[in-house]
Amino acid sequence: xxxxxxxxxxxxxxxxxxxxxxxxxxxxxxxxxxxxxxxxxxxxxxxxxxxxxxxxxxxxxxxxxxxxxxxxxxxxxxxxxxxxxxxxxxxxxxxxxxxxxxxxxxxxxxxxxx
Amino acid sequence: xxxxxxxxxxxxxxxxxxxxxxxxxxxxxxxxxxxxxxxxxxxxxxxxxxxxxxxxxxxxxxxxxxxxxxxxxxxxxxxxxxxxxxxxxxxxxxxxxxxxxxxxxxxxxxxxxxxx
Numbered sequence: 001x002x003x004x005x006x007x008x009x010x011x012x013x014x015x016x017x018x019x020x021x022x023x024x025x026x027x028x029x030x031x032x033x034x035x036x037x038x039x040x041x042x043x044x045x046x047x048x049x050x051x052x053x054x055x056x057x058x059x060x061x062x063x064x065x066x067x068x069x070x071x072x073x074x075x076x077x078x079x080x081x082x083x084x085x086x087x088x089x090x091x092x093x094x095x096x097x098x099x100x101x102x103x104x105x106x107x108x109x110x111x112x113x114x
Numbered sequence: 115x116x117x118x119x120x121x122x123x124x125x126x127x128x129x130x131x132x133x134x135x136x137x138x139x140x141x142x143x144x145x146x147x148x149x150x151x152x153x154x155x156x157x158x159x160x161x162x163x164x165x166x167x168x169x170x171x172x173x174x175x176x177x178x179x180x181x182x183x184x185x186x187x188x189x190x191x192x193x194x195x196x197x198x199x200x201x202x203x204x205x206x207x208x209x210x211x212x213x214x215x216x217x218x219x220x221x222x223x224x225x226x227x228x229x230x
Contacts, residue, residue: 043205
């Protein structure tokens, strides 16, 4: 596609429920990244994919968080047993192998856990 | 350890004023990239510039200019003759060779408010 697409744009869920956030990167971009932006905070790295593999998962906050990427394209970030502190904007970005031109970010999914 | 510090949380200016956003970084690598991103109220992050660690030339793009100084580990961003449309949160970020440049570490951002 022309840009990075994320869905849903907004998600309200009850504490304890599981949620899935989807990212559709720019066609041909081999690298895909997930970041989290809490209210008034900077961007916190979660995980990145090169193709379908995730060389760096160091940013996932707990084992309730997982992510996968299939076909070198779409990625899903899953949060199990959501907690109120998971409320944030989850941003996805993609880039060609040479990051040097910067990432292209999606508009994010605003997750609210009530 | 890599770290990016944007000490200015919020800056307010009146239209047509010049404004400089500060960015100080920490890295042990000699090879790295620095970035600036803009996040307007719509929320989407917009790439503004990339600078590699071997190129200390200042860059100008229209009303935007960037000053990279390795001696002070700073990569400051200046907007000349600011406009209301410049109102946004601006993030500075760092990417190192030891991560294959595959991870951006962001500062906490500076919110710029430009009033008419």
